[in-house]
Amino acid sequence: MRNRLWLWVPLALFAFFAGLAGYTLTQEKEQFVASTMVGQPLPDFALPAAFGGLPGAAKADLTGGKARLLNIWASWCLPCIAEAPMLDALKNQGVEIVGIAIRDRPEDVANFLGRYGNPYSRIGSDKISEVQLAIGSSGVPETFVIDAKGVIRYQHIGDIRDSDVPKLLAELEKAR
Amino acid sequence: MSAEIGLAALWLAAALAVLQMVSGAFALNAAPGVVNSLAIYARPAAVVQAVLAVLAFAMLLWAFAITDLSLKLVATNSHSMKPLIYKLSGTWGNHEGSMLLWVGVLAASGGILAIFEKRLPERTMGAALAVQGFVALGFYAFLLLSSNPFERLPVPAAEGNGLNPLLQDIGLAIHPPTLYAGYVGLSVAFSLAMGALMTREVNPSFARVMRPWVLGAWVLLTLGITAGSYWAYYELGWGGWWFWDPVENASLMPWLAATALMHSVSVLAARDALRTWTIMLGVLAFSMSMLGTFLVRSGVLTSVHAFAVDPERGAFILGLLGLYIGGALTIFALRAGDIAEGKRFAVFSREGALVFNNVMLSAILAIVLLGTLYPLLTEAFGVRVSVGPPYFNPASAIFVVPMLLVMAVGPLLRWKSDKPARLQFELALIAALAIGGIALVSFFGQFPLLPLLGLGLAAALAVAAVLPLRGRQLGRVPVATWGMVIAHFGIAVSLFGMACEGAFSQERLAAIAPGGTEQIGDFTFTLESVTPVAGPNWTAMEAQLAVREDGGAPVILTPQARTFWSPPQSTSESALLTKWNGQLYAVIGNQAEDGRWQIRVWWKPFVTFIWYGGILVALGGVLAIAGRVKVDVRRRRAVVLGDRRRADLEALGVSAPVPAE
Numbered sequence: 001m002r003n004r005l006w007l008w009v010p011l012a013l014f015a016f017f018a019g020l021a022g023y024t025l026t027q028e029k030e031q032f033v034a035s036t037m038v039g040q041p042l043p044d045f046a047l048p049a050a051f052g053g054l055p056g057a058a059k060a061d062l063t064g065g066k067a068r069l070l071n072i073w074a075s076w077c078l079p080c081i082a083e084a085p086m087l088d089a090l091k092n093q094g095v096e097i098v099g100i101a102i103r104d105r106p107e108d109v110a111n112f113l114g115r116y117g118n119p120y121s122r123i124g125s126d127k128i129s130e131v132q133l134a135i136g137s138s139g140v141p142e143t144f145v146i147d148a149k150g151v152i153r154y155q156h157i158g159d160i161r162d163s164d165v166p167k168l169l170a171e172l173e174k175a176r
Numbered sequence: 177m178s179a180e181i182g183l184a185a186l187w188l189a190a191a192l193a194v195l196q197m198v199s200g201a202f203a204l205n206a207a208p209g210v211v212n213s214l215a216i217y218a219r220p221a222a223v224v225q226a227v228l229a230v231l232a233f234a235m236l237l238w239a240f241a242i243t244d245l246s247l248k249l250v251a252t253n254s255h256s257m258k259p260l261i262y263k264l265s266g267t268w269g270n271h272e273g274s275m276l277l278w279v280g281v282l283a284a285s286g287g288i289l290a291i292f293e294k295r296l297p298e299r300t301m302g303a304a305l306a307v308q309g310f311v312a313l314g315f316y317a318f319l320l321l322s323s324n325p326f327e328r329l330p331v332p333a334a335e336g337n338g339l340n341p342l343l344q345d346i347g348l349a350i351h352p353p354t355l356y357a358g359y360v361g362l363s364v365a366f367s368l369a370m371g372a373l374m375t376r377e378v379n380p381s382f383a384r385v386m387r388p389w390v391l392g393a394w395v396l397l398t399l400g401i402t403a404g405s406y407w408a409y410y411e412l413g414w415g416g417w418w419f420w421d422p423v424e425n426a427s428l429m430p431w432l433a434a435t436a437l438m439h440s441v442s443v444l445a446a447r448d449a450l451r452t453w454t455i456m457l458g459v460l461a462f463s464m465s466m467l468g469t470f471l472v473r474s475g476v477l478t479s480v481h482a483f484a485v486d487p488e489r490g491a492f493i494l495g496l497l498g499l500y501i502g503g504a505l506t507i508f509a510l511r512a513g514d515i516a517e518g519k520r521f522a523v524f525s526r527e528g529a530l531v532f533n534n535v536m537l538s539a540i541l542a543i544v545l546l547g548t549l550y551p552l553l554t555e556a557f558g559v560r561v562s563v564g565p566p567y568f569n570p571a572s573a574i575f576v577v578p579m580l581l582v583m584a585v586g587p588l589l590r591w592k593s594d595k596p597a598r599l600q601f602e603l604a605l606i607a608a609l610a611i612g613g614i615a616l617v618s619f620f621g622q623f624p625l626l627p628l629l630g631l632g633l634a635a636a637l638a639v640a641a642v643l644p645l646r647g648r649q650l651g652r653v654p655v656a657t658w659g660m661v662i663a664h665f666g667i668a669v670s671l672f673g674m675a676c677e678g679a680f681s682q683e684r685l686a687a688i689a690p691g692g693t694e695q696i697g698d699f700t701f702t703l704e705s706v707t708p709v710a711g712p713n714w715t716a717m718e719a720q721l722a723v724r725e726d727g728g729a730p731v732i733l734t735p736q737a738r739t740f741w742s743p744p745q746s747t748s749e750s751a752l753l754t755k756w757n758g759q760l761y762a763v764i765g766n767q768a769e770d771g772r773w774q775i776r777v778w779w780k781p782f783v784t785f786i787w788y789g790g791i792l793v794a795l796g797g798v799l800a801i802a803g804r805v806k807v808d809v810r811r812r813r814a815v816v817l818g819d820r821r822r823a824d825l826e827a828l829g830v831s832a833p834v835p836a837e
Contacts, residue, residue, distance in 0.1 A: 004509075004513040007508060007509040007512050007513060008509045010456065010459075010460075010505045010508065010509075011502065011505035011506055011508075011509050014463075014501055014502060014505055015502070017549065018494065018497065018498050018502065020549075020552060020553060020556060021470070021494055021552060022491070022494055023556055024552050024555055024556055025490050025491050025494060075334075075335075076335055076337065077337065078251060078252060078333060078337050081333070108335075111334065112334070115334065128739075
C-alpha cells in the first residue's frame with residue numbers, strides 16, 4: 001500500500017500561497033511617487049503661454065498675496081477630463097488655479113478648454129516636462145497647493161474627485 | 177454596433193460554457209462503453225462557443241482598427257495617430273483585451289479538441305470537455321463582471337490616451353499572443369488530465385491524445401520566451417537578455433512544467449509508467465500558466481513590465497485560481513491513490529534518466545517560484561525586497577548542471593533497464609568533452625564559474641545530442657527522434673550563447689563629443705553627430721556611430737533616446753551590429769553639461785546563439801509533433817485494416833489473433 005499522505009502536499013503548498021497572496025492583495029500599496037518638494041519653495045521657472053487665450057505662467061505668478069492651486073494637466077489626458085468639473089467648482093469658490101500643460105499643442109489646449117470649461121487664470125506650456133519634473137510630479141494630472149510665499153504645501157496625485165475638493169480647500173486655508 | 181455584437185457574443189459564449197460543463201459532466205454518469213444521451217451536447221457547445229469567443233475578439237480588434245473612441249478601452253489605450261499595426265496590437269496590449277484574447281484562445285482550443293479528438297472513450301472526453309467549459313466559464317465571468325472590454329464612454333473621447341511606448345514594438349505585437357496560445361494550450365492538457373483522473377483511465381492511449389497538445393503548447397512557449405528575451409535585450413537598452421523579472425518568470429515557470437510534462441507524457445505513452453506523476457504535471461503546468469496570469473495582472477508583484485493593476489481584479493483572478501488549482505489538487509489528492517501503478521523500471525534506464533530530469537526541472541521550477549514569490553512573503557511583513565540574479569543564477573545552476581549531464585546521456589539509454597558498460601565509449605566521450613572544454617577555456621584566462629561550466633557542458637551536450645544518430649541509417653530515423661536530437665542540440669547552442677555572453681562580454685561607457693573616437697575589442701567607433709529625429713508619436717535624439725572593425729569600412733549605427741508624448745515616457749532604442757560571431761550593442765544616454773554624449777557600447781560574442789538555440793529547440797518540438805502525427809495516422813490506418821481482416825477471418829469461422837497493445 002502506498003502512502004497517500006504525500007498526495008495532499010501540493011494542495012497544502014497551494015493553500016499557503018493562496019492565503020499569502022490574498023493577504024497581500026488586501027494590503028494598501030503605495031502606487032504613487034510622492035514629491036520630495038513638498039515643504040520646499042517652488043523652483044524658478046517661466047513658461048510661455050500654452051495658447052492664445054491666456055498668459056503663460058512663471059514662479060512670480062504663484063507667489064504673493066494668497067494661496068493658489070498649481071494644476072499639472074494635458075489635453076490628451078483622460079483623467080483631466082474627469083477632474084474638469086471639480087476644478088470649475090474650486091474656481092467658483094474663489095480659488096485661483098494656475099495650469100501647466102504638458103507636451104501640448106495650442107489648438108488642442110483651446111479645444112479642450114472650449115469643450116470642458118476653463119478654470120485657469122494662466123496656463124504655461126511645458127513642452128518637455130521640465131517644470132513638471134522639477135516640482136516632483138511624475139504624471140498627469142497632479143495638483144499642488146502653493147502658499148502665499150511660493151512654498152509647495154500639498155501634493156494631490158491623480159484626478160481630483162468630488163471627495164477631494166474639501167481636503168484641497170482645507171489645505172488652501174492652511175496655506176493662506 | 178460592433179462592440180454590442182462582441183458583448184452579446186461573449187454572454188452567449190458564457191451560456192454555452194455552462195451547457196458544455198453540465199452536458200459533459202453527464203458523460204461520467206454512464207457505464208463504460210455507453211454514451212449518456214444528455215452528454216451529446218458538450219462537443220457542439222464547445223465548437224459554437226469557440227466561434228463566439230473568436231467573434232468577440234474580432235469585434236474588439238475592429239474597434240481598435242478604426243479607433244472607435246466611444247469605447248473606453250480604445251480611448252484609454254489607443255491613439256488615432258498610431259500606426260495601424262500598433263493600433264491592432266493595442267488590442268491585447270492592455271488588461272481587458274489580453275484577457276479577451278486569453279479566453280478566445282481557450283475557447284478555440286476547446287473547440288478544436290471537440291471537433292478532432294475521437295480516440296478517447298466518451299466518458300473521459302465528456303469529463304475533459306466539462307472541465308474545459310468550467311475553466312472557460314470562470315474567465316468569461318471575470319471578463320463580463322469585472323473587466324468588460326466593450327464598455328462605452330458616456331461621451332466619446334476627443335483623442336485616445338496612447339499606448340505604453342515600450343509596448344510599441346513589432347516583437348511585442350507578436351509576443352503576447354504566442355505566449356497566451358502556449359499558456360492556454362496547456363489548459364487542454366489540464367482538462368484531459370482531470371478527465372482521465374475522474375474516470376481513472378490514465379493509460380498510454382490517453383497519453384497519446386494529450387501529447388500533441390503539450391508539444392504544441394511547449395513549442396509556442398519556447399518561441400514566446402525566446403522572443404520575449406530578445407525583446408527585453410534590445411528594447412530595454414540594458415544589455416542583458418534575462419532579468420529574472422516576475423513577468424519573465426511567469427512565462428518561464430509554465431515552460432519548465434511543460435518541459436517536464438512533455439517528457440513524462442512520452443514515458444506514459446511509450447512505457448505505461450509515471451501515471452500519477454504525469455497527471456500531477458498536467459495540473460501543475462496549467463496552474464503555472466494561471467499563476468503567471470495572476471502575478472502579471474493583479475499587481476501583487478512589481479515589475480519593469482508595467483501593466484495596469486487593480487487589486488479587485490487581482491482578488492477575482494485569485495478566486496478563480498483557488499477554485500481551479502485548489503479544486504484540481506483536491507481531486508488529485510482524493511483520486512490519485514486509486515490510479516493503478518504503472519510499469520516498473522530500473523534506475524539506470526531511459527525512464528530513470530527522464531524521471532531524474534523531471535525531478536530536476538521541478539526543482540528549478542520550485543527555485544524560480546520561490547524567488548518570484550519571496551517578495552510577496554516579505555511584503556506581508558512590511559519589507560520590500562527584490563530577488564535577482566545573485567539568487568536565481570546559482571540556485572538554479574545547482575539543478576541545471578546535473579540535469580544537463582543526465583540529458584546528455586539519457587537519450588542513449590535503453591528503456592526499462594540498461595548497463596553502463598554498454599555505453600563506455602559515449603560516456604567517456606561526453607566526460608572528455610566537458611572536462612576538456614573547461615580546461616581549454618580556463619587556460620586562456622580567469623572566468624566566472626557558471627559561464628565556464630556552461631562552455632564545457634555546451635561542448636559535451638552538442639556532441640551528445642547527435643550521438644543517438646550514431647550507427648543508424650539517417651533516412652530511416654523517425655521524424656520524432658530528429659525532433660529530439662535538434663531540440664537537445666538547440667539547448668547546447670543556447671547554452672553556448674549564454675556562457676559566451678557571460679564570460680567574454682566587453683563593455684565600454686564613454687562620454688564622447690561629436691567627432692570623438694573610442695575603442696572596444698576589435699572595433700573602433702566614432703560619434704559622427706547627434707541629431708533630433710521625429711516619428712509618428714515620438715521625438716528622439718539619434719546618434720550616428722560609425723563603427724569600423726579592424727579599421728575596415730565603417731557601418732553606421734543609430735541608437736536613439738526616444739521621448740513619446742502620449743503618454744510622456746522615455747525609452748532607449750539600442751542599435752545592433754550583428755556579426756556571425758556576436759553583436760555590437762550601442763545605446764545613447766544623456767548629454768553632459770559640456771556637450772559630450774554618454775555612449776555605451778557592448779561587444780557580446782555569440783550572444784545571438786541564445787536565440788538561435790531557442791528557435792532550434794522550438795523546431796525540434798515542431799518535428800516531434802509532425803513525427804507523432806505521422807505515426808498516429810499510420811497506426812489508425814493499420815487498426816482499420818486489422819479490424820477488417822479480423823472481421824473477414826471471423827466470417828470464415830477462423831479464430832482471429834488478438835492484437836497486442
